Amino acid sequence: MLFYVIKRFVQMIIVIAIVATIVFIFVNMLGDPAVLLLPPEASPEELAKARAAMGLDSSPWEQYKLFVVNVLHGDLGNSFVFREPAMKLIFERMPATLEIVVLAMFIAALIAIPLGVYVGAHPNTFVSRSILSLSLLCISMPTFWFGIVLILVFSVQLGWLPSSGRGEVIIVWGMRLSFLTWDGIKHLILPAITLAVQQLATQLRLTRAGMMEVLRQDYIKFAKAKGVSPHDVLYGHALKNALIPVITVYGLEFGGLVVFATITETIFAWPGMGKLLIDSINISDRPVIIAYLMLASMLFVVINFIVDILYTVVDPRIDLR
Amino acid sequence: MKRIFILMLAVAMLVFCGASAMAAPTRAETLVIGTTGDATTIDPHASNSMWSNNITINVFDPLVRKVFDKEGKFTLVPSLATKWEQKSDTIWILTLREGVKFHNGDPFTADDVVFSIKRYKDSTTGGAGFVQPIASALALDTYKVQIRTHAPYAILVLDMADIYISSKKHFEKVGEEGVLKQPVGTGPYKFVEWIKEDHITLDANDKYWGTKPNIKRAIMRPLKNDATRVAALLSGEVDLIYNVPVRDIDRVARGANTEVKAIPGPDVMHINIDVTRQKTPGYKNGKNPFLDPRVREAFAIAIDRDSIIRNVYGGHAYPTGQLPIPGAYGYVESIKPYPYNPEKARQLLKEAGYPNGFEFVWDVPQQRYFNDGPCSQAIAGFLAKVGIKAKLNMIPSNQYLSYINPGDKTTAFYGASGTGKGDIGYWYNRMFYTRDKKEGAGGSNRTHYSNPTVDKLLDEADSTADVKVRKAKLEEVTKILYQDYAIIPIYQYEEPYGLVKGLDFTPRVDAFIFDVNTMQKK
Numbered sequence: 071m072l073f074y075v076i077k078r079f080v081q082m083i084i085v086i087a088i089v090a091t092i093v094f095i096f097v098n099m100l101g102d103p104a105v106l107l108l109p110p111e112a113s114p115e116e117l118a119k120a121r122a123a124m125g126l127d128s129s130p131w132e133q134y135k136l137f138v139v140n141v142l143h144g145d146l147g148n149s150f151v152f153r154e155p156a157m158k159l160i161f162e163r164m165p166a167t168l169e170i171v172v173l174a175m176f177i178a179a180l181i182a183i184p185l186g187v188y189v190g191a192h193p194n195t196f197v198s199r200s201i202l203s204l205s206l207l208c209i210s211m212p213t214f215w216f217g218i219v220l221i222l223v224f225s226v227q228l229g230w231l232p233s234s235g236r237g238e239v240i241i242v243w244g245m246r247l248s249f250l251t252w253d254g255i256k257h258l259i260l261p262a263i264t265l266a267v268q269q270l271a272t273q274l275r276l277t278r279a280g281m282m283e284v285l286r287q288d289y290i291k292f293a294k295a296k297g298v299s300p301h302d303v304l305y306g307h308a309l310k311n312a313l314i315p316v317i318t319v320y321g322l323e324f325g326g327l328v329v330f331a332t333i334t335e336t337i338f339a340w341p342g343m344g345k346l347l348i349d350s351i352n353i354s355d356r357p358v359i360i361a362y363l364m365l366a367s368m369l370f371v372v373i374n375f376i377v378d379i380l381y382t383v384v385d386p387r388i389d390l391r
Numbered sequence: 392m393k394r395i396f397i398l399m400l401a402v403a404m405l406v407f408c409g410a411s412a413m414a415a416p417t418r419a420e421t422l423v424i425g426t427t428g429d430a431t432t433i434d435p436h437a438s439n440s441m442w443s444n445n446i447t448i449n450v451f452d453p454l455v456r457k458v459f460d461k462e463g464k465f466t467l468v469p470s471l472a473t474k475w476e477q478k479s480d481t482i483w484i485l486t487l488r489e490g491v492k493f494h495n496g497d498p499f500t501a502d503d504v505v506f507s508i509k510r511y512k513d514s515t516t517g518g519a520g521f522v523q524p525i526a527s528a529l530a531l532d533t534y535k536v537q538i539r540t541h542a543p544y545a546i547l548v549l550d551m552a553d554i555y556i557s558s559k560k561h562f563e564k565v566g567e568e569g570v571l572k573q574p575v576g577t578g579p580y581k582f583v584e585w586i587k588e589d590h591i592t593l594d595a596n597d598k599y600w601g602t603k604p605n606i607k608r609a610i611m612r613p614l615k616n617d618a619t620r621v622a623a624l625l626s627g628e629v630d631l632i633y634n635v636p637v638r639d640i641d642r643v644a645r646g647a648n649t650e651v652k653a654i655p656g657p658d659v660m661h662i663n664i665d666v667t668r669q670k671t672p673g674y675k676n677g678k679n680p681f682l683d684p685r686v687r688e689a690f691a692i693a694i695d696r697d698s699i700i701r702n703v704y705g706g707h708a709y710p711t712g713q714l715p716i717p718g719a720y721g722y723v724e725s726i727k728p729y730p731y732n733p734e735k736a737r738q739l740l741k742e743a744g745y746p747n748g749f750e751f752v753w754d755v756p757q758q759r760y761f762n763d764g765p766c767s768q769a770i771a772g773f774l775a776k777v778g779i780k781a782k783l784n785m786i787p788s789n790q791y792l793s794y795i796n797p798g799d800k801t802t803a804f805y806g807a808s809g810t811g812k813g814d815i816g817y818w819y820n821r822m823f824y825t826r827d828k829k830e831g832a833g834g835s836n837r838t839h840y841s842n843p844t845v846d847k848l849l850d851e852a853d854s855t856a857d858v859k860v861r862k863a864k865l866e867e868v869t870k871i872l873y874q875d876y877a878i879i880p881i882y883q884y885e886e887p888y889g890l891v892k893g894l895d896f897t898p899r900v901d902a903f904i905f906d907v908n909t910m911q912k913k
Contacts, residue, residue, distance in 0.1 A: 100789055100790065101787075101789040101790040101791070101792065101793045101794075102792075102793040102796075105792040105793050105796055106789055106792065106793075107438075107516060107517060108439075108516070108517045108520075109439045109517055109520055112517065112520060113520075113523075113821070113831055113834045114834045115831070116517075116519055116520065119515050119519070120515045120516060120517075122515070123515035123516070124515075150516075151431045151432075152431065152432065152587075153432065153437075153516070153571070154571075159587070162587060163587070163588065166589075218618045218619075218622075221618070221619065221622045222622065225622055225623075225626045225628075226622050226625045226626050229626060232626070232628060233619060233622040233623045233626050233628060234612075234614060234619050234622075234623055234628070235589065235590070235612060235628075236589060246586065336615055336616050336619075337616050337618070337619055338619065339588075339612065339613065339614045339615070339616065339619055339623075341586065341587060341588035341589040342588075345588055345615075346588070351789070352788065352789050353789065354789055
């Protein structure tokens with residue numbers, strides 16, 4: 071186990087180093103940050119001054135060497151735009167994103183797994199077919215469209231829920247959290263639903279496929295013959311084995327939403343991380359882009375690791391070695 | 392089960408120990424503004440970004456304040472400077488307002504003015520442009536400042552409207568980082584908090600030296616997505632929004648509690664073309680066709696501006712034939728948009744030796760300006776009708792300026808010019824002065840325009856201390872550019888604001904659009 075953890079840790083370092091290098095090369099191909107940051111009529115002297123202040127006046131190779139040295143000292147650089155450490159900017163926005171993503175993934179799992187089991191166990195009923203068609207609709211519905219429809223219906227027409235922002239927050243250890251106030255919860259509902267819908271559909275279909283596969287196997291027949299109740303067969307024997315692909319995808323989707331929930335965040339003016347990435351790309355805020363994508367790759371490696379450990383819990387036959 | 396319950400209780404207790412609830416403002420006394428982006432900094436001297444400027448104008452006082460009327464014309468009224476006298480061509484003496492106090496209680500003096508100008512100068516992130524013509528500032532006594540300009544500069548007062556004063560003492564106490572956390576000005580509103588991408592809160596300064604603020608609290612929320620911004624206004628969550636998208640203007644105007652206020656904005660969209668170089672990068676078959684004024688004229692009159700404005704902008708734009716906007720120094724009343732005349736354009740091309748037209752590369756940005764894609768395609772369509780084939784070279788917004796900036800890759804590009812300051816001289820100097828001839832001029836002359844008469848007129852405009860002379864010279868340049876077809880202006884933007892009924896709001900045509908102290912809520 072310990073050896074396994076060390077191995078994964080080394081892998082993580084390698085992945086992050088490669089990602090950082092690739093991203094560093096690519097951000098150098100984006101527009102000139104000085105030109106983007108300064109007003110369009112800025113003089114060449116002003117531009118030169120700005121470039122020097124941002125450390126862009128040396129060759130890319132020199133910049134890369136400096137970047138590596140700084141990273142090894144734990145310094146990912148200051149944002150060109152905000153003149154604050156890039157990591158601080160990302161972490162400031164992280165609680166907001168985690169709130170909607172955790173809620174969305176929770177809603178998705180809560181609905182998708184029981185429905186998936188039902189549809190997998192009774193594939194030919196009318197209800198199952200309706201659920202499946204509906205899930206297809208959910209998968210193919212564009213997020214931005216669905217989010218705006220929700221706003222128009224629930225905020226503008228009905229006036230039940232607020233259209234945007236975080237509402238009243240409570241500050242806990244420096245983190246601003248919405249889910250602890252009623253007003254904040256009202257603000258959370260629409261963005262969380264928008265994020266949940268696609269996840270829900272994907273997980274439902276995965277659970278169904280897994281169930282159909284597992285239910286055909288001999289040990290299920292054996293369990294039924296033994297006289298185990300239909301409910302225990304489905305949820306005790308079958309579901310556990312059907313869950314492996316669901317957990318894998320669940321983990322990856324969770325990571326994906328945390329770092330790339332940009333569209334939903336933009337529609338609901340939710341001050342999360344995803345918006346930061348897009349804004350930084352638009353204005354070539356290189357330190358933030360690099361720090362962000364390094365963090366994203368780290369997150370995925372960690373999530374994969376957790377998923378691997380969960381495998382052994384769900385299916386003891388799987389061995390980490 | 393019991394264990395889990397105790398654990399949850401413990402977590403809940405921890406959470407509430409660390410929690411601190413925020414005081415809720417009353418909605419009726421609060422003005423909530425929906426903007427299209429977040430501020431980049433709250434340091435007034437560090438940048439010239441629109442949404443940072445909108446904190447600046449409320450928290451700080453300028454030396455001179457611009458007051459706008461319903462038509463978008465402005466008058467200059469004394470603010471922190473009560474008097475300004477010109478001692479010589481380059482020396483001005485400002486008399487400052489006495490008895491003004493910063494939000495932290497420090498008295499306002501000449502040292503703060505000198506300090507603020509120096510901070511602008513030292514900015515590497517765009518602030519330096521505000522004080523570019525100023526060479527030095529010197530405190531003569533507690534309430535007198537001497538300002539020296541590099542050269543005679545007639546419109547220093549206009550610049551003074553964009554110079555905001557922060558406290559020197561406060562800066563010395565808290566340093567660069569402290570200023571970024573808590574800006575301290577003399578303005579009608581005090582800074583409360585800035586939660587990035589969420590909101591900025593300002594509270595009324597009850598001890599303000601001027602007109603006491605009517606609105607107790609102002610909150611600015613970045614609502615980047617157009618549909619969200621409109622929805623927030625319609626549902627009553629915000630009171631005022633910037634930039635109502637064209638497709639929603641009718642809806643907001645017809646709303647039960649909402650209305651639209653629209654005025655012509657400071658930006659003029661135009662096409663810059665290379666009219667100077669013999670070989671130009673965007674044309675493959677030899678000599679640059681735009682050297683011939685007849686080709687330029689054909690280009691200018693082939694475009695049906697009215698149709699573009701009607702079909703692409705739903706009628707919410709204004710055709711124009713010049714870069715300065717009405718009211719700005721350099722604007723010439725008698726210049727009308729180039730008339731649409733495709734037959735004459737075809738005739739002119741034939742005379743110029745291009746009976747079958749020609750093809751050139753036109754650089755356009757993707758989503759840098761509002762509706763730039765559809766607009767440039769419509770223009771290309773009109774050009775194609777007379778035989779000029781514009782090959783659109785679409786460049787991502789964030790690479791666009793870098794691409795056209797050196798000016799060596801581009802033959803023609805799509806751009807916007809702003810005269811929010813009220814004077815076109817700065818733009819003309821950057822865009823039309825011959826390159827590499829004079830320091831500080833011609834820096835953005837991406838199409839290599841070079842005309843000794845224009846250079847001379849601009850020199851004269853910049854070396855007079857008389858506003859009237861400057862105006863006349865700049866108007867002369869506007870006329871030459873028009874007759875030369877040196878640049879093809881298309882239209883002036885409209886700036887539509889959406890607001891709740893009962894809000895007294897006058898739009899400003901400059902880079903500081905939300906002066907909350909001029910607004911009233913009923």
